[in-house]
Amino acid sequence: MRYALLINERPGSYDGFDDAQLAALTAEYMAVRNDPRVLHGERLQPASTATTLRAGGLLTDGPFADTKEVFGGFFLVEAPDLDAALELADRIPAVRLGGSVEIRPLAEHYR
Amino acid sequence: MISEVFRAEWSRIVATLVGFCGDLHVAEDAAQEAFAIAARRWPVDGVPEVPRAWLVTTARNRAIDLLRREQRHADKLRQLEPPQPAVEEVSVIADERLELIFLCCHPALAPEARVALTLRALGGLETAEIARAFLVTEETMKRRLTRARTKVRDAGIPFRVPDEEVLPERLDTVLAVLYLVFNQGWGDGRTDLAAESIRLTAVLDELLPAHPEIGALRALMLLHDSRRAARIRDGAIVPLAEQDRALWDGERIVAGRALLDHALARGARGPYALQAAIAELQTADPIDWVEVRRLYDTLLDLTGSPVVALNRAVAVAETDGPAAALALVDGLDLGDYRYLHSTRAELLRRLGDRDAARAAYDRAIELTTTDAERRFLAHRRDCS
Numbered sequence: 001m002r003y004a005l006l007i008n009e010r011p012g013s014y015d016g017f018d019d020a021q022l023a024a025l026t027a028e029y030m031a032v033r034n035d036p037r038v039l040h041g042e043r044l045q046p047a048s049t050a051t052t053l054r055a056g057g058l059l060t061d062g063p064f065a066d067t068k069e070v071f072g073g074f075f076l077v078e079a080p081d082l083d084a085a086l087e088l089a090d091r092i093p094a095v096r097l098g099g100s101v102e103i104r105p106l107a108e109h110y111r
Numbered sequence: 112m113i114s115e116v117f118r119a120e121w122s123r124i125v126a127t128l129v130g131f132c133g134d135l136h137v138a139e140d141a142a143q144e145a146f147a148i149a150a151r152r153w154p155v156d157g158v159p160e161v162p163r164a165w166l167v168t169t170a171r172n173r174a175i176d177l178l179r180r181e182q183r184h185a186d187k188l189r190q191l192e193p194p195q196p197a198v199e200e201v202s203v204i205a206d207e208r209l210e211l212i213f214l215c216c217h218p219a220l221a222p223e224a225r226v227a228l229t230l231r232a233l234g235g236l237e238t239a240e241i242a243r244a245f246l247v248t249e250e251t252m253k254r255r256l257t258r259a260r261t262k263v264r265d266a267g268i269p270f271r272v273p274d275e276e277v278l279p280e281r282l283d284t285v286l287a288v289l290y291l292v293f294n295q296g297w298g299d300g301r302t303d304l305a306a307e308s309i310r311l312t313a314v315l316d317e318l319l320p321a322h323p324e325i326g327a328l329r330a331l332m333l334l335h336d337s338r339r340a341a342r343i344r345d346g347a348i349v350p351l352a353e354q355d356r357a358l359w360d361g362e363r364i365v366a367g368r369a370l371l372d373h374a375l376a377r378g379a380r381g382p383y384a385l386q387a388a389i390a391e392l393q394t395a396d397p398i399d400w401v402e403v404r405r406l407y408d409t410l411l412d413l414t415g416s417p418v419v420a421l422n423r424a425v426a427v428a429e430t431d432g433p434a435a436a437l438a439l440v441d442g443l444d445l446g447d448y449r450y451l452h453s454t455r456a457e458l459l460r461r462l463g464d465r466d467a468a469r470a471a472y473d474r475a476i477e478l479t480t481t482d483a484e485r486r487f488l489a490h491r492r493d494c495s
Contacts, residue, residue, distance in 0.1 A: 001267045003267075079267075080267075080269075081267045081268070081269035081271075082217075082219060082266050082267045082268050082269060083269050083271075083273065083274070083277070085267070086219075087274075087277075103266075104266075105265055105266055105267060
C-alpha cells in the first residue's frame with residue numbers, strides 16, 4: 001500500500017539550534033528519505049514563501065490556514081500495512097519536536 | 112447446545128476467516144451464515160464430530176461466495192485457493208484471536224470504534240445488542256461499525272500481533288477497551304458487558320500469559336463485580352461504606368484475590384494492579400485506609416490523572432479528615448466531571464457546611480447520567 005506521510009512542524013521548533021544540531025536533524029530526515037520503502041520526499045520552503053489561491057481570484061500571502069502547525073514536507077512510502085508506515089513515521093524528527101505526521105493512504109485506482 | 116458452540120467458537124471462526132480472506136466484514140458475514148446453516152442442519156444431521164472444522168469449512172465457502180459477488184474483490188478471489196473440506200484440517204486451524212483483538216483495538220481507530228468492533232468480532236454480539244448497551248440507535252451503531260471496517264481496509268490496519276517494540280503500548284490500548292466495556296455496566300444476557308469483558312480478558316490472559324497486567328485487570332474486574340448485588344438498593348446507588356457485605360459474591364472475591372496475588376508475583380505493578388490492590392483492600396472490614404492511600408499515591412505518580420487524584424482525596428478524607436481532602440479536591444482541574452461535584456458535596460456535608468453541600472449536590476444531580484445515581488444524590492441532598 002502507498003501512504004503519504006504529511007509532515008506538520010511546530011513553528012519555532014528549530015529555534016536555538018546551532019549548525020551541528022541542524023546538520024544532525026537533516027541527517028535524520030535524509031535517513032528516512034533513503035529508506036528503501038520511501039518512494040519520494042520533499043521539504044517545503046518556509047511558510048513565509050507561500051501564496052494561497054482561493055475562488056474569486058483572492059491571493060493571500062502565506063500558508064492557507066493560521067494553524068499552530070505548519071505543513072513542512074512529505075514522504076511517499078510503500079509499506080505492507082499501517083504499522084509499517086507508522087514505524088517509518090515515528091522516525092521523522094517533527095514528531096518529537098512538537099509537530100505531527102499525518103499518515104494517509106493514497107487513493108488507488110481499481111483495475 | 113448450538114448457542115454454546117456459538118459462544119465458544121464465534122471469535123475463533125471470525126479470526127480464522129479474517130486470516131483467510133483479509134476482510135473483516137466478509138469474515139463476519141460468512142461466519143454468521145455458517146452458524147445459520149449449522150442451526151438449520153445440525154438438529155437434522157446431528158452435531159459434527161469437530162464442530163470447529165465444519166464451521167470453518169462452511170464459512171470459507173460462504174466467504175468465497177460473498178467475494179464473488181463484489182467486483183472489487185476480484186484480486187482477492189484470485190489469491191484464494193479452493194478450500195479442502197476435511198476434518199483433518201483441525202490441527203491446521205491456528206488460533207488467530209490475538210491478531211483479531213489487536214486489529215479491533217488498533218489505536219488508529221476511534222475509541223468508540225474499537226469498542227464496537229471488539230464486541231462484534233470477539234464478543235459475537237449483534238449490532239442491535241451493542242447499540243442497546245451503549246444507548247444509541249441500531250442505525251448509529253451500524254454506521255459506526257461500517258466506518259470502522261472501512262478505515263481498517265482503507266488505511267491498511269494489519270491483522271497481526273504487533274512487534275515486540277510496540278506490543279506493550281498496543282496491549283495497553285486493548286486493556287483500556289476491555290476495561291471501558293466492563294465499566295459500561297450490567298445489562299442482561301449478552302449485553303451483560305461486565306460479564307462479557309471478564310470473559311474476553313480471560314481469553315486474552317490465556318493467549319498472552321507473559322503479560323501479568325492482564326491478570327491484574329481480571330482481578331480488578333472480578334473484585335468490582337463481586338459487589339454487583341450490593342451496589343443498588345431501591346433503585347439508588349449504595350456507596351461502599353453502606354453496602355450489605357452479605358450480598359457480596361465471596362467466590363468472585365476469592366478468585367479476584369488469587370488472580371491479583373498471581374499477577375503481583377509475576378511482577379505486575381501497573382495501574383490495573385494498583386487499582387486491583389485497592390479494590391482488594393476494600394473487601395476488608397475495617398478498611399486499611401492508610402494502605403489504600405499509599406497505593407493511590409503510587410497510582411497518581413504513575414498516571415498523573417486528575418481522576419485518580421480525586422479518588423485519592425476520598426482516601427485522604429479517611430486518613431486526614433474531610434477538610435484536608437476538600438483542599439485537595441478544590442485544587443483539581445476536572446471541569447464538570449460529575450464525580451468532582453458529588454465528592455465535594457460529600458466532603459462539605461461531613462464538614463457540616465449544609466448550604467455549600469446542597470449546592471454541590473444540585474450540581475452533581477444536574478450532571479448525573481443514571482437514575483440510580485440521581486436518587487442517591489437527591490436523598491443525600493435532602494438529608495443535608
